[in-house]
Amino acid sequence: xxxxxxxxxxxxxxxxxxxxxxxxxxxxxxxxxxxxxxxxxxxxxxxxxxxxxxxxxxxxxxxxxxxxxxxxxxxxxxxxxxxxxxxxxxxxxxxxxxxxxxxxxxxxxxxxxxxxxxxxxxxxxxxxxxxxxxxxxxxxxxxxxxxxxxxxxxxxxxxxxx
Numbered sequence: 001x002x003x004x005x006x007x008x009x010x011x012x013x014x015x016x017x018x019x020x021x022x023x024x025x026x027x028x029x030x031x032x033x034x035x036x037x038x039x040x041x042x043x044x045x046x047x048x049x050x051x052x053x054x055x056x057x058x059x060x061x062x063x064x065x066x067x068x069x070x071x072x073x074x075x076x077x078x079x080x081x082x083x084x085x086x087x088x089x090x091x092x093x094x095x096x097x098x099x100x101x102x103x104x105x106x107x108x109x110x111x112x113x114x115x116x117x118x119x120x121x122x123x124x125x126x127x128x129x130x131x132x133x134x135x136x137x138x139x140x141x142x143x144x145x146x147x148x149x150x151x152x153x154x155x156x157x158x159x160x161x162x
Contacts, residue, residue, distance in 0.1 A: 002055055002056040002057065003053050003054070003055055003098070003099060003102045004053065004056065005047075005051075005052065005053060005054075006043055006047065006052040006053065006054050006066070008040055008043065008044070010043070010064075011036050011037075011040035012039070013060065013061040014043070014054070014061060014064055015033075015034050015036050015038070015039035016087075017063070017064065017085050018039065018085055019033040019034060020087070020088055021085060022034065025120075026120045026123075026145070026152045027085075027120055028120070029145045029147060031147060046066055046067075046068050049069070050066060050069070050080060051066065051067055051103060051106035051107060051110065052064065052066035052067075053065050053066070053106065055086075055090075055095050055098070055099045057090065057095075062086060062087050062089075062090040063084065063085060063086035063087065063090055063095045063096065064084070064085055065084040065096075065099050065100055065102075065103040066083060066103065067080040067081065067082050067083075067103065067106075067107050067110075068080060068081050068083070069081070070116055078111070078112055078113035078114070079112070079113060079114045079116060080107060080115060080116070081115075081117070082100070082103060082107065082115040082117055083118075084099060084100050084103070084129070092125075097129065097132065100129065100133055101133060104159065104161070107161055108161045108162075112161050113160070114158055114159060114160055114161055114162075115135070115161055116156060116157070116158050116159075117130050117135055117156065117157040117159075118155070119155050119156075119157065120145065120152050120153070120154055121140070121153040121154065121155050127155070130157045130159075133159065134159050135157035135158060135159045136157060136158060136159075137155060137156070137157050138156050138157065138158045139155070139156050140153055140154070140155045140156070141153060141154045141155075
């Protein structure tokens with residue numbers, strides 16, 4: 001598999017992938033694109049405690065997945081939010097079905113107890129990927145985000161890692 005740990009040099013490509021979703025979709029609730037330097041900071045902060053993996057296709061990052069803090073309170077330290085993004089041309093090719101399990105394996109190896117996936121709705125592809133990997137739906141927050149002039153629901157899926 002063309003999976004590897006993220007490195008600082010990946011920040012511009014990861015920012016480009018992510019910013020597509022910022023500008024064009026409800027997948028993320030960010031509304032302003034992230035700079036390359038801002039993404040580099042996020043990578044450094046995240047990888048200090050959690051895994052972050054990339055999928056390379058022909059020497060270019062085509063997708064990435066990472067874990068991050070679920071909540072900042074100490075009792076949540078064994079729970080992590082997991083996320084995955086693919087470049088627009090890389091979706092629908094099965095990359096997520098290979099990259100996300102690699103992230104989950106790293107989360108288990110790190111001693112995390114559960115993975116939590118938040119999905120802006122509707123998003124049938126993300127729901128299908130999460131459920132294919134064993135995540136189960138645990139709740140829905142109605143109209144918690146407002147983007148592109150409309151209210152957006154967010155559903156949560158959980159995977160027991162232990």
